[in-house]
Amino acid sequence: MIIADTGLTADVIDEYRVSAEHEAALRRATEKLQEHDPASASALHLNMQRLLDRLPADALVRWMLTGMRLYPNEPQKRLHYFGLQDESAWLALENEARAPSLAASIPSLSLLIEGLSLRRIGIQAQPLDSIDVTPMRPILSSMHLLLPSDYSSLDSPEPELLFRASVAHAAAHLMHSPAAQPAGTLKPMSLAVISAVEDARVEQLLMRDLPGTRAWFVPFLKTSLQPEGLSFAALVSRMNYALIDPAYQDDNYWVNKARSLFDTLTTSLHDHASFREIASVLANDLGQMRVRFHPQQYVVPAPYRDDNSFLWTYPDTTTPQSIQELQVESSSAGASRSDSIDEQVATEQEIRRLRYPEWDYRLGLLRSDWCTVIERRSPSPSAPHRLPAPIPLARVKLPVTASLTRNARLRRQPEGEELDLDAAIEHAIDRRRGHSPEHRVFTRPGTRQRSMSLLLLLDLSASTGDIVPDAGRSILDVEKEAAQVLVQAASSAGHRIAAHGFSSDTRECVNYYRLLDFDRTLDEVSSASIRACTARYSTRMGAAIRHATSLMSLETSERRVIIVITDGTPSDIDVFDDAYLIHDAHVAAEDARRAGMVTCGIALDEGGAGYMRRIVGREYCRIVSDPSTLPAQLVALFVRIAAS
Amino acid sequence: MFSDLDSYRLTDEPFYRPAGTEVAFFEHAYAHRLPVILKGPTGCGKTRFIEHMAWKLGCPLITVACNEDMTASDLVGRYLLEAHGTTWHDGPLTTAVRSGAICYLDEIVEARQDTTVVIHPLTDGRRILPLDKRGEVVRAHPDFQLVVSYNPGYQSRTKDLKPSTRQRFVAMHFEYPDEAVEAAIVAKEASVPIELAAQLVKLAHRTRALKDRGLEEGVSTRMLIYTATLIRAGVEPRESCEATMTQALTDEPDVIRALRGIVDAHFA
Numbered sequence: 001m002i003i004a005d006t007g008l009t010a011d012v013i014d015e016y017r018v019s020a021e022h023e024a025a026l027r028r029a030t031e032k033l034q035e036h037d038p039a040s041a042s043a044l045h046l047n048m049q050r051l052l053d054r055l056p057a058d059a060l061v062r063w064m065l066t067g068m069r070l071y072p073n074e075p076q077k078r079l080h081y082f083g084l085q086d087e088s089a090w091l092a093l094e095n096e097a098r099a100p101s102l103a104a105s106i107p108s109l110s111l112l113i114e115g116l117s118l119r120r121i122g123i124q125a126q127p128l129d130s131i132d133v134t135p136m137r138p139i140l141s142s143m144h145l146l147l148p149s150d151y152s153s154l155d156s157p158e159p160e161l162l163f164r165a166s167v168a169h170a171a172a173h174l175m176h177s178p179a180a181q182p183a184g185t186l187k188p189m190s191l192a193v194i195s196a197v198e199d200a201r202v203e204q205l206l207m208r209d210l211p212g213t214r215a216w217f218v219p220f221l222k223t224s225l226q227p228e229g230l231s232f233a234a235l236v237s238r239m240n241y242a243l244i245d246p247a248y249q250d251d252n253y254w255v256n257k258a259r260s261l262f263d264t265l266t267t268s269l270h271d272h273a274s275f276r277e278i279a280s281v282l283a284n285d286l287g288q289m290r291v292r293f294h295p296q297q298y299v300v301p302a303p304y305r306d307d308n309s310f311l312w313t314y315p316d317t318t319t320p321q322s323i324q325e326l327q328v329e330s331s332s333a334g335a336s337r338s339d340s341i342d343e344q345v346a347t348e349q350e351i352r353r354l355r356y357p358e359w360d361y362r363l364g365l366l367r368s369d370w371c372t373v374i375e376r377r378s379p380s381p382s383a384p385h386r387l388p389a390p391i392p393l394a395r396v397k398l399p400v401t402a403s404l405t406r407n408a409r410l411r412r413q414p415e416g417e418e419l420d421l422d423a424a425i426e427h428a429i430d431r432r433r434g435h436s437p438e439h440r441v442f443t444r445p446g447t448r449q450r451s452m453s454l455l456l457l458l459d460l461s462a463s464t465g466d467i468v469p470d471a472g473r474s475i476l477d478v479e480k481e482a483a484q485v486l487v488q489a490a491s492s493a494g495h496r497i498a499a500h501g502f503s504s505d506t507r508e509c510v511n512y513y514r515l516l517d518f519d520r521t522l523d524e525v526s527s528a529s530i531r532a533c534t535a536r537y538s539t540r541m542g543a544a545i546r547h548a549t550s551l552m553s554l555e556t557s558e559r560r561v562i563i564v565i566t567d568g569t570p571s572d573i574d575v576f577d578d579a580y581l582i583h584d585a586h587v588a589a590e591d592a593r594r595a596g597m598v599t600c601g602i603a604l605d606e607g608g609a610g611y612m613r614r615i616v617g618r619e620y621c622r623i624v625s626d627p628s629t630l631p632a633q634l635v636a637l638f639v640r641i642a643a644s
Numbered sequence: 645m646f647s648d649l650d651s652y653r654l655t656d657e658p659f660y661r662p663a664g665t666e667v668a669f670f671e672h673a674y675a676h677r678l679p680v681i682l683k684g685p686t687g688c689g690k691t692r693f694i695e696h697m698a699w700k701l702g703c704p705l706i707t708v709a710c711n712e713d714m715t716a717s718d719l720v721g722r723y724l725l726e727a728h729g730t731t732w733h734d735g736p737l738t739t740a741v742r743s744g745a746i747c748y749l750d751e752i753v754e755a756r757q758d759t760t761v762v763i764h765p766l767t768d769g770r771r772i773l774p775l776d777k778r779g780e781v782v783r784a785h786p787d788f789q790l791v792v793s794y795n796p797g798y799q800s801r802t803k804d805l806k807p808s809t810r811q812r813f814v815a816m817h818f819e820y821p822d823e824a825v826e827a828a829i830v831a832k833e834a835s836v837p838i839e840l841a842a843q844l845v846k847l848a849h850r851t852r853a854l855k856d857r858g859l860e861e862g863v864s865t866r867m868l869i870y871t872a873t874l875i876r877a878g879v880e881p882r883e884s885c886e887a888t889m890t891q892a893l894t895d896e897p898d899v900i901r902a903l904r905g906i907v908d909a910h911f912a
Contacts (some may be wrong), residue, residue, distance in 0.1 A: 058724075094899075105901075107898040108897075108898040108899070108901035108902040108905075109902070110900075110902075111857060111899060111902030111903075112857055112902040112905040112906060113897065114853055114857060115850040115853055115854055115903075115906040116850065116852060116905075116906065116907075118849075118853050128746070146728070164905055168909065209846065210909040210910055211911065211912030212907075212908045212909040212910055212911045213909045214912065216908075216909070247873060359822060396694055417715045417717035417718070418717065418722060418723070418777070419722075419723050419725065419730060424725060424730065427725065427730070441725055445715070469903075502758055504845060584773060613896075614898070617896065618895060618896055618897075619895070629908065
């Protein structure tokens with residue numbers, strides 16, 4: 001086993017909670033190093049614990065790549081790097097530890113590319129599949145931009161600047177490049193030169209509109225510049241820089257020719273055909289100069305520029321893979337799960353099935369009728385003796401949420417919209433009798449509590465079965481307790497409240513339980529049915545929010561609020577992209593907002609739980625790191641909603 | 645209280661750059677004294693438009709900013725206690741009705757629905773305002789016109805116009821003007837070069853593309869004028885945009901980062 005070989009034991013993996021994907025990438029990277037350079041691999045092995053203490057698995061892979069790329073042909077230096085005896089190893093370590101992950105930047109990058117290009121483009125991270133000395137480059141299609149996960153401190157000490165430049169360059173292509181031109185019989189070298197000239201042309205166009213982007217591109221073109229090199233990549237890097245920086249002096253004839261040809265056309269930047277002509281001339285010159293071109297080894301010199309597969313279609317051969325198969329159906333994935341749960345679900349009576357759409361952020365498309373929500377009768381407390389004993393519930397009193405009403409009038413007020421006739425008469429009498437009159441002679445409307453409907457949506461997924469440390473209870477138990485506390489408090493304050501739960505088993509089966517409905521009081525039976533919930537399956541939050549929204553639309557209260565309580569990021573066994581269900585849940589919450597509802601989220605998560613902030617927005621999100629404080633947090637959230 | 649109508653007359657021409665035929669259209673509506681709703685996103689020039697029209701038509705303009713606590717009495721008037729008894733004081737609406745002004749109810753949806761019902765008799769063929777507390781029916785002055793505005797962007801269940809109210813109005817839809825017109829407006833209002841104004845307008849268009857993708861509304865023309873004013877005063881452009889756009893529009897960190905990127909891209 002590779003893991004054992006490299007000292008990355010299962011315990012270590014567990015301990016550092018590396019996600020499955022990153023773990024796999026790390027395993028592949030160590031395997032690759034083992035093949036390539038056993039000495040360095042054993043040096044790494046010795047330092048693995050120390051490195052994992054400082055870096056998460058994905059950052060560690062990037063650190064390894066940095067070493068392999070820094071010293072591709074110098075085994076001794078590479079050995080020092082992996083033995084942590086090289087200064088650059090420590091520098092890279094610090095940089096990687098500091099670097100924000102690509103995944104965390106994607107939401108803002110998606111907005112940025114939409115703002116720059118005025119098109120909706122999904123941004124995704126390319127998985128680190130090929131642990132290779134050759135760096136990855138972004139891949140652009142008309143719907144997506146795939147950014148490399150292997151941007152390391154070698155490419156940019158601040159990865160965010162690199163992401164930003166990649167996004168701007170992609171926006172330039174999307175706005176100004178004709179996509180998918182037939183490559184025809186063009187030689188690979190011609191394609192590469194034409195693409196490089198096209199990159200420069202669209203950047204010029206973008207910089208004309210958005211002059212600030214020049215400063216985004218120039219540093220990367222400068223660092224990728226190989227000033228003395230005469231290889232194809234070096235010449236292209238020199239041309240790239242010459243075309244963007246007029247102050248740059250190059251002594252190469254070909255580079256200067258490229259620049260002067262390009263300059264003749266700067267007044268007609270939209271004339272794509274002319275640029276293609278000069279690029280063909282330049283490619284031809286390179287051919288005459290006997291410059292060698294290796295299509296397999298060549299990558300676009302500037303790390304932010306995409307691989308230009310966006311520009312071309314190739315006859316007969318397959319185009320570079322640009323859009324991955326995003327959604328993986330999994331009908332058999334559930335087979336391995338314990339049968340007892342399935343049996344248990346089978347005994348729960350199905351009430352109705354409804355289909356809801358789901359948002360695919362990568363396609364920018366609402367897939368219609370994608371998820372099936374199955375409403376089930378709440379798990380019947382058939383064996384009440386097996387239920388946990390009811391916990392004595394804390395009494396909570398909710399604050400009054402008031403607004404003006406005409407049905408209650410306050411008399412004898414110092415200010416108001418109408419005179420209080422009785423008070424006015426007394427005032428007149430007092431004054432005539434020479435007494436000092438009472439000036440409070442107005443009436444104004446009183447206040448009334450705004451009616452509110454609350455729907456608590458409990459996550460019943462398997463992970464809520466985890467025991468809360470020091471409490472001896474599961475997260476689900478805490479959820480149930482908090483739900484009951486809030487139900488009691490809200491109904492005694494005169495609000496309408498319901499408690500529903502959900503768990504999902506692929507998109508075909510999102511179980512939805514109406515544990516306590518509106519109009520029902522929390523009695524023995526409903527309390528028992530809440531307590532009877534068990535933790536199982538996964539968290540497809542978007543579908544549950546959509547169903548809750550449709551149930552909520554029947555409510556007539558002035559304020560309608562859905563509160564989702566969950567213990568982790570939305571997930572399901574047929575979805576492999578962490579961001580997918582987060583985006584979907586966000587869209588579901590936005591739709592609820594448009595329908596006049598407020599969606600709030602409470603994440604019982606020791607981690608940052610940034611996903612919840614993304615789903616419901618910062619204003620309506622609470623992150624509870626200590627589950628035992630959940631009831632208090634719920635009340636605090638309620639106050640916030642009531643006040644807004 | 646509202647006797648001196650001269651203070652409601654606009655003496656100087658408020659700057660307004662028409663984006664279409666709205667001026668001529670409003671003149672027709674005014675000629676027949678039809679009540680008008682001005683719809684449109686915040687900061688696109690609704691209030692400025694009505695000021696301009698009031699100036700052009702030579703009418704006094706009485707503006708009421710509606711809010712949730714506003715009652716019908718705040719519009720029509722109330723009895724107040726004085727030394728020798730009670731006296732009736734006309735509210736802004738009654739003043740406009742009696743004296744023939746344009747009454748402009750800004751952001752009408754902010755007022756509660758029962759308040760807005762008082763305008764109903766004024767907005768149909770009757771053109772009367774019954775003052776039930778006073779036992780008086782005020783017939784509208786021939787020059788009186790009612791204009792209301794609202795922003796359909798953030799409707800919620802509790803904040804929407806009743807059909808019975810909105811059907812009484814001629815509705816005029818306002819949008820942010822075309823790029824060239826908007827740039828000219830910003831350049832004129834903030835006294836900045838047209839090139840800077842055009843660049844700011846391009847920036848605004850890009851933020852408007854993010855509406856409903858994290859932003860409730862994009863950058864408005866009014867915001868652009870603020871930005872340009874600060875830049876003219878010597879504030880560094882990025883800093884000015886940060887204060888008047890990025891931070892003013894949102895609190896979400898992801899959106900803030902994206903907006904900063906968009907702003908940064910626009911300035912060399």
